[in-house]
Amino acid sequence: MDESCTVYRTMEYLSKRWSLLIILELFKGQEDGKRYSELKRDLPGITPKMLSTRLKELEDEGLIENVVDSSSFPVRSDYFLTPAGWALIDVVKALKDWALAWKIDNVACGLQDCADCHL
Amino acid sequence: MDESCTVYRTMEYLSKRWSLLIILELFKGQEDGKRYSELKRDLPGITPKMLSTRLKELEDEGLIENVVDSSSFPVRSDYFLTPAGWALIDVVKALKDWALAWKIDNVACGLQDCADCHL
DNA sequence: CGGTATCCTTTCGGATACTG
DNA sequence: CAGTATCCGAAAGGATACCG
Secondary structure, eight states: OOTTOHHHHHHHHHTSTTHHHHHHHHHHTGGGOEEHHHHHHHSTTOOHHHHHHHHHHHHHTTSEEEEEETTSSSOEEEEEEOHHHHHHHHHHHHHHHHHHHHTOOOHHHHSTTOTTTOO | OOTTOHHHHHHHHHTSTTHHHHHHHHHHTGGGOEEHHHHHHHSTTOOHHHHHHHHHHHHHTTSEEEEEETTSSSOEEEEEEOHHHHHHHHHHHHHHHHHHHHTOOOHHHHSTTOTTTOO
16 A cells, blocks of 8 residues: 555545535536535535635546636636546445445435435 | 435545545455554554554444454454445445546556455 | 635644553 | 554634625
8 A cells, every 4th residue: 555556546635524525516416516605505514715625626636617607797606527526426326325234324315316415 | 415414424434534545454454354563564654543543433433343362472453344344345446446437547556456455 | 606815723643652 | 562642733624704
């Protein structure tokens, strides 16, 4: 195990607080993505600073995309998953399946199409 | 998204630094698991305090098991994955596959049976 | 609305020494 | 060998105010 390990390098940015949850929220937004204020609303407890920071990191990693419409007022800013970001949902799904199988008894989340996250 | 979210609750402990890497190292040990000193050796940069802390957390979560032989001197302490811990490897594998597909060009890691982590 | 800027607290985690 | 104890610095992250 060293810094060349793929798992090691990937966890460096994915293990950060809120990162995967932001990905999950954008997935819930489906093809429409979500706006900054929607993400803020849907991630209770996150501060504006933290949200901005994580969004920038995820954009730098190529997992999300930001579309800004400066012509409207107030400015409209939408965030979407990139193909790489979409693909990450498989990992999140594996994580959820594991948790439901071994760790958590969460009926709502165990439904075929989870009412909350559709995962 | 709130504290009842399965993904949220799972990331609370799995996203901590070293946690998944410790799981991965124990997986590499296969049925023999690994000793404290082996984990320390195989996770360059981890401090004894950090290793102890994470091992305790993972044990509390039921992902690893610690077998101590006090009759030998020095005391022998071995760590193994529990069934829940073994099952987590599927998630780590999904993570690695995603990274190789979208983020990292890591030839060694992409081999059918990765020379380093056998994942 | 979509962020920044500032300040401040807390906790994470590193270094090192020590012990049964 | 398998940890624990102590100390300490850096950084992560929270609260809040503010701005175009």
